[in-house]
Amino acid sequence: MKEARYFYVPNAVTETELPADEATHALRVLRLKEGDELFLIDGEGGFFRAEVALTTSKKCVYTIKQTLKQEPTWRGGIHLAIAPTKDMGRMEWLVEKATEIGFNKISFLDCKFSERKSLRVDRIEKIIISAVKQSRKGWKPVVEPMIPFHQFIDNCTSAGQKNICHCYSEISKLDFFTEANQSLEEDILVLVGPEGDFSFDEVRYAMEHGFKSVTLGESRLRTETAGLFAVMISQLARRV
């Protein structure tokens, strides 16, 4: 089965044809024809074997033949909130790799020391969808637009473990891997700061709002490396 025959189709069960861009790929690149087999991923745990029922110059209508069950491979939701790096390429590889490893949500933070103040969510979304297909995940991580740090903290009213990574030696830190191994059924959220770290006040504000001060270890990591390491640690702790 060719890699390329995996398609991302939100609401695959209620829909009957591939979304426009996926249809173009199916018809122009793969030249799929009536009766050809394809696989649909709805991004919410649904994974389907389907068949091309009808094609026109722009449309690719399918019939679902089989629902392939995909069990979650980790417990609780893994949520990374990160201040994007100046170099967008570094964020793009982070989301590709984190998607392969497996996580549920990414949010982008506008912090005091952020070098990047805006970000194209559609581009991030595209990379995530590609990685979802490539790694054949049933779930697509959710992408949230960039918001100011304090607003993000204020919005964090849901239950679950909340953690903030930082490098201030004056503030005592718990080991993130140890923390991730607690309360395994709960959602876990981890915050990673910009190149210049969170400000001291941002760390304090998060801690006053129920965030634990944590460290990923002794190594001095770039922002995107820290983000990926946090996702990998969460995965190792939460996998079933």
Added chain:
Amino acid sequence: MKEARYFYVPNAVTETELPADEATHALRVLRLKEGDELFLIDGEGGFFRAEVALTTSKKCVYTIKQTLKQEPTWRGGIHLAIAPTKDMGRMEWLVEKATEIGFNKISFLDCKFSERKSLRVDRIEKIIISAVKQSRKGWKPVVEPMIPFHQFIDNCTSAGQKNICHCYSEISKLDFFTEANQSLEEDILVLVGPEGDFSFDEVRYAMEHGFKSVTLGESRLRTETAGLFAVMISQLARRV
């Protein structure tokens, strides 16, 4: 202290001046002058505070003022042997990230299904040195040139834990994280295959030569993601 004032100087104690390329950077870019402070990393655990003693148009002579002790932050040597991806960019980020996280050696394997049959070690070395300086590591990971898979296995006569990651469902696999948590003082070696995986015979050959058959988990990972995940898992298991 500026990031850029960290210099990689093998044999920093017996040498008295910066290597040519580091001297150029010190003199032309940073415009260091007599009396300026700089930090030297010898790549073998030595970390020094030094002072510029003399400059000429091309030379930068230093005097070591203080030896800063850097304790190892993990136990045993972490050694990754990987079949390089077709796209060199993916290998370059792997070595950058693995260096930040911390590991000791990388080897490159020429496997049956390898899409890349050669590799510029000098380029990899350059990226590693840059990451060593950026993350202020006292130790520089060793880079070994690419060799055929069977030759690599035949050469693996040293003690320590040996592991091979693969995707064959017919061969039973141990969990790599669990294995990495055993015999913590021993060196740990992990093999990661090319895009098309190791051949069945290669996996069998390694197992006949004392390698354990292991898995990194349920996720379908690209070669470079698997390589980095293996290093991160080893780090988490071996850190002090």
